[in-house]
Amino acid sequence: MPTSRPQDYSPKQISISLTGRALAHPCRIKMIELLIKYPNLTNRELTEILHLSKSTVHLHLKKLWDAGLININYFPHSLGIEITPEQIRNYKKLETLFNFETRKTYHLSHLE
Numbered sequence: 001m002p003t004s005r006p007q008d009y010s011p012k013q014i015s016i017s018l019t020g021r022a023l024a025h026p027c028r029i030k031m032i033e034l035l036i037k038y039p040n041l042t043n044r045e046l047t048e049i050l051h052l053s054k055s056t057v058h059l060h061l062k063k064l065w066d067a068g069l070i071n072i073n074y075f076p077h078s079l080g081i082e083i084t085p086e087q088i089r090n091y092k093k094l095e096t097l098f099n100f101e102t103r104k105t106y107h108l109s110h111l112e
Contacts, residue, residue, distance in 0.1 A: 015068070022067035023094070027052070028060050032069060032091055035083040043079040
């Protein structure tokens with residue numbers, strides 16, 4: 001009979017997983033690129049730029065924050081989002097490491 005027990009993951013494994021999850025959506029990549037180009041944007045400004053709802057932007061920002069890719073400052077009616085020089089360097093290292101280029105995407109339905 002199988003038993004269930006909590007998995008024992010190292011902080012490094014958790015950190016890598018959170019970063020991978022944070023970078024798994026193109027919208028979050030665009031948010032990082034916008035923050036690099038325009039430091040100290042607010043969540044309201046991101047909703048206008050990206051044409052997304054406030055709640056959607058908030059969920060994306062939370063995943064980026066969980067991974068340590070951005071910092072969030074709370075203000076009465078908005079969030080101030082910043083990206084530090086160290087966070088920018090870490091993101092640039094990921095770009096270099098994976099050598100990102102435009103790739104043609106394939107869907108399983110096209111492979112039949």
